[in-house]
Amino acid sequence: MLDLTYEAPKVKTIAGAKHDWELVIGMEVHAQVSSNAKLFSGASTKFGAEPNSNVAFVDAAMPGMLPVINEFCVEQAVRTGLGLKAGINLTSAFDRKNYFYPDLPQGYQISQLYHPIVGEGEVLVEMGPGVARKVRIERIHLEQDAGKSIHDMDPHMSFVDLNRTGVALMEIVSRPDIRGPEEAAAYITKLRQILRYLGTCDGNMQNGNLRADVNVSICLPGAYEKYQETQDFSHLGTRCEIKNMNSMRFIQQAIEYEARRQIAIVEGGGKVDQETRLYDPDKGETRSMRSKEEAHDYRYFPDPDLLPLEIEQAWVDDIAASLPELPDQKKARFMGDYGLSDYDASVLTAEHENAAFFEDVANASDGKLAANWVINDLFGRLKKDGDKGISESPVSPAQLGGIINLIQKGDISGKIAKDLFEIVYAEGGDPSQIVEERGMKQVTDTGAIEAAVDEVIAANPAQVEKAQANPKLAGWFVGQVMKATGGKANPAAVNELVMKKLGL
Amino acid sequence: MSIDENTAARVAKLARIKVEDDALPALAADFNRILGFIEQLNEVDVEGVEPMTSVTPMRLKRREDQVTDGHQQAQVLANAPDAREGFFAVPKVVE
Numbered sequence: 001m002l003d004l005t006y007e008a009p010k011v012k013t014i015a016g017a018k019h020d021w022e023l024v025i026g027m028e029v030h031a032q033v034s035s036n037a038k039l040f041s042g043a044s045t046k047f048g049a050e051p052n053s054n055v056a057f058v059d060a061a062m063p064g065m066l067p068v069i070n071e072f073c074v075e076q077a078v079r080t081g082l083g084l085k086a087g088i089n090l091t092s093a094f095d096r097k098n099y100f101y102p103d104l105p106q107g108y109q110i111s112q113l114y115h116p117i118v119g120e121g122e123v124l125v126e127m128g129p130g131v132a133r134k135v136r137i138e139r140i141h142l143e144q145d146a147g148k149s150i151h152d153m154d155p156h157m158s159f160v161d162l163n164r165t166g167v168a169l170m171e172i173v174s175r176p177d178i179r180g181p182e183e184a185a186a187y188i189t190k191l192r193q194i195l196r197y198l199g200t201c202d203g204n205m206q207n208g209n210l211r212a213d214v215n216v217s218i219c220l221p222g223a224y225e226k227y228q229e230t231q232d233f234s235h236l237g238t239r240c241e242i243k244n245m246n247s248m249r250f251i252q253q254a255i256e257y258e259a260r261r262q263i264a265i266v267e268g269g270g271k272v273d274q275e276t277r278l279y280d281p282d283k284g285e286t287r288s289m290r291s292k293e294e295a296h297d298y299r300y301f302p303d304p305d306l307l308p309l310e311i312e313q314a315w316v317d318d319i320a321a322s323l324p325e326l327p328d329q330k331k332a333r334f335m336g337d338y339g340l341s342d343y344d345a346s347v348l349t350a351e352h353e354n355a356a357f358f359e360d361v362a363n364a365s366d367g368k369l370a371a372n373w374v375i376n377d378l379f380g381r382l383k384k385d386g387d388k389g390i391s392e393s394p395v396s397p398a399q400l401g402g403i404i405n406l407i408q409k410g411d412i413s414g415k416i417a418k419d420l421f422e423i424v425y426a427e428g429g430d431p432s433q434i435v436e437e438r439g440m441k442q443v444t445d446t447g448a449i450e451a452a453v454d455e456v457i458a459a460n461p462a463q464v465e466k467a468q469a470n471p472k473l474a475g476w477f478v479g480q481v482m483k484a485t486g487g488k489a490n491p492a493a494v495n496e497l498v499m500k501k502l503g504l
Numbered sequence: 505m506s507i508d509e510n511t512a513a514r515v516a517k518l519a520r521i522k523v524e525d526d527a528l529p530a531l532a533a534d535f536n537r538i539l540g541f542i543e544q545l546n547e548v549d550v551e552g553v554e555p556m557t558s559v560t561p562m563r564l565k566r567r568e569d570q571v572t573d574g575h576q577q578a579q580v581l582a583n584a585p586d587a588r589e590g591f592f593a594v595p596k597v598v599e
Contacts, residue, residue: 035569042572051590055580056573072569093557100520102594150591151598158598159591162580297518307564308557 006124006132012180013221016263021218023259024227024236025184026176029191030169031201032145032209033076039144039168040067040110047207051161059166061105066305073168074309075319076200077117077142080170082320083198084137086121090316092141093308097298102160103147111171112141113300117309123174123194124328125187129342135187136175145169170201176215176236179224181252188212188248193327197352211246215239216258218266237262238272242279242286254279258286330355338367347375353390354379357397364401366408373400377421399424402431411435412442415487443489446497449481452489453497456480464502471504507535 013020035045041056058065081088093115096108118140126132147165149158172191178184192203192210203210217239219227227235242258245251257279262272277286325333327349334345334355348358348371362370378395382388403420406412412420412435423434435441443449456477457464467473477498482489507515512532516523523531577590586593 037567037569037571037573042567042570043574044571050577052577052580052592053590054574055576057580058573060580068565068567070569071566074566098518102592102597149597151596153591154588154593154596156596157586157588157593158596159588159593161591299518302557307562309564 006126006134007130009127009131009133009179009183011224012182014218014259014263016267018267020221021259021263022221022224023180023255024176024217024219024224024239025178025180025255026215026239027174027178027184027187028213028215029172029174029188030145030211030213031080031172031191031195031203033073033142033168033170034200034202035070035073035076035168037070038166039070039073039142041166043166045167047209049163051159052163054163055165059105059162061107067110067303069306069309070168073142074117074311076168077140077170078311078316078319079198079323080172080195080200081118081121081140082316082323083194083200083326084118084121084123084140084172086137086140087119088311088316089115089117089119090313091115091308091310092117094142094303094306095300096303097143097300099298101146101149102158103149103162103165105147105162105165109144109146110303110306111143111300114302115308116141123187123190125178125183125190126346127183127186133177133179133183133187135177138173138175140170140172143169143171176217176227176239181255184214184255185248185252188251190327193350197324197326199324205246205248208246211244212251213244214242214251214255216242216255216262217272218259218262237266238274240272240274240286241276243276243289245279247281250279250281253281253284254286257284261286324352334358338362338371340367340371344371344375347379351390357390357393360397361400361404364398365404369404369407370401373404373421377418381421381425394428395421395425399428399431406431406435410442410490412440413487413489413491415482416440416442419487440488443485446493449485449489449493450497452481452484453477453494453501456484457498457501467502468504471502474498474502474504477502507532507539511535 011022013022015021032045033039037043038045038056038059041058043056043059044054046054056065058067078088092112094110095113097111097113098108100107116139120139121137123135123137124132125135145164145167147160147162149160151158153159174187178187188210192205195201195210196203201210205211217237219235219237223235227233240258240262242254245254258277265272276289278289279286330352331345331349334340334348335342340348349355354374358370358374361374378393378400382390382393400421403417403424406420407414407417411432420431420434420440423429423438424431460480463473463476467477478491478494481494481498482491509528509532512528512535513523515535516531581587581590581592584592
């Protein structure tokens with residue numbers, strides 16, 4: 001593996017009335033575990049079902065019902081931990097977090113406060129070529145999701161759907177290592193990418209399958225470094241937690257707003273209250289959730305319905321052995337093996353399906369050309385075609401590899417290749433056969449090209465004179481010959497002949 | 505540790521149990537008796553002893569990741585004081 005050393009990104013500062021301020025951000029990301037059934041019941045996790053149809057009596061907290069853990073959810077949490085280079089705790093335990101809300105029929109959420117299943121790990125968040133922030137992960141624990149309350153169907157009532165109740169979540173808790181709104185978004189993007197590679201969470205933010213609580217505080221330049229040296233939080237400002245956001249854009253807006261709000265308070269001589277806030281995207285501001293303060297005494301205690309969760313090292317090792325190649329390694333390998341730029345490698349590894357497609361094309365043809373064609377032509381074409389994903393691509397890796405091979409063999413020019421690509425995209429078929437059948441083959445026969453060059457020169461004496469005075473204008477002849485041959489002439493051969501014939 | 509009436513009232517509120525003011529002194533006294541018993545247990549030296557979570561050596565029971573339950577909307581809603589269009593209907597709780 002390549003040993004990559006990164007430079008830390010520049011810390012975002014916000015100018016206050018008196019001086020500059022820095023931001024300190026930590027995140028709790030709730031990622032829905034990809035599983036068929038819920039964490040402690042056999043009800044389905046499927047999104048968009050009839051209300052209250054994916055509900056077992058356990059989820060509805062009927063008296064006497066007992067939770068039985070879904071082993072696959074445990075495996076997914078372990079897999080996620082390994083993917084984030086984190087320690088796995090062979091013994092973990094479940095606790096009850098007590099609060100009352102209509103979409104939480106148990107009156108408590110089963111979570112893991114004292115003994116989480118996953119310990120410390122890290123995520124490398126790239127902010128540009130060679131620039132990255134290493135964000136430390138404090139822990140990951142398994143917990144139940146709550147149900148969904150709908151408030152806008154009736155003026156006096158809230159409607160509750162328990163389909164989501166009891167679905168397994170992984171809460172991924174970072175250290176306060178994120179230093180600006182853009183880094184926060186990049187962190188979520190990277191985390192989402194890793195989870196999707198691992199197959200442990202589909203990362204669908206719109207459906208709420210990935211959402212974040214963001215802790216924001218401000219400090220004076222220099223204070224954060226003292227915190228990092230000592231891990232003593234007293235060097236940092238008081239934090240506020242912005243709850244439950246599932247949009248990258250809103251997360252960034254909320255952080256920016258919240259930081260400015262705190263700066264105004266502190267510079268005005270006031271004190272920031274530690275509290276939970278909500279972001280209102282319509283107003284572009286955060287506001288206090290005061291009514292929840294009273295409920296914040298969660299009275300955690302070990303769940304007596306569940307024995308400690310003990311797993312075996314051998315099982316963890318098996319999961320580790322089955323991990324896929326992760327984004328950082330894949331990107332480094334693409335740069336090393338195929339000679340791709342940092343940017344191209346990042347684009348191609350963003351989604352593992354894209355990376356796999358690219359590799360198939362590259363292995364059937366040439367790495368760098370494959371990267372160009374996949375990124376510029378195929379992605380561009382799919383986007384125009386109703387924003388299709390790579391899995392819906394009408395062009396297969398073998399077909400695209402075939403087109404690239406035809407260019408490399410000199411059978412077709414780059415320009416004709418674009419036409420060929422469009423034909424394959426729209427009609428399908430074998431690229432080399434299409435080239436044969438439709439006479440798209442590049443003319444490499446110098447006699448034929450020479451004739452075309454002679455013809456253009458003979459027909460344009462005025463242009464000849466101009467070009468002889470200013471050789472830069474010779475390109476016009478090349479263009480005319482290409483046009484005359486329907487783009488099939490080899491451009492290099494045409495160029496050479498034009499220069500020779502014009503005596504340049 | 506001693507529980508006063510204010511603490512008793514707060515615990516009752518957190519548990520959503522209505523306790524009349526005149527019942528608070530007795531409740532606080534009950535709490536104190538329970539805590540006194542715990543204090544007594546605390547006198548036992550458990551240095552180096554792992555907390556016991558089960559009287560028999562048992563492994564946490566697991567289930568496979570298969571959908572085996574659900575599709576019982578009517579039963580789930582059967583005890584609800586109010587249900588509409590498949591939802592539990594409760595007094596408005598939005599902030």
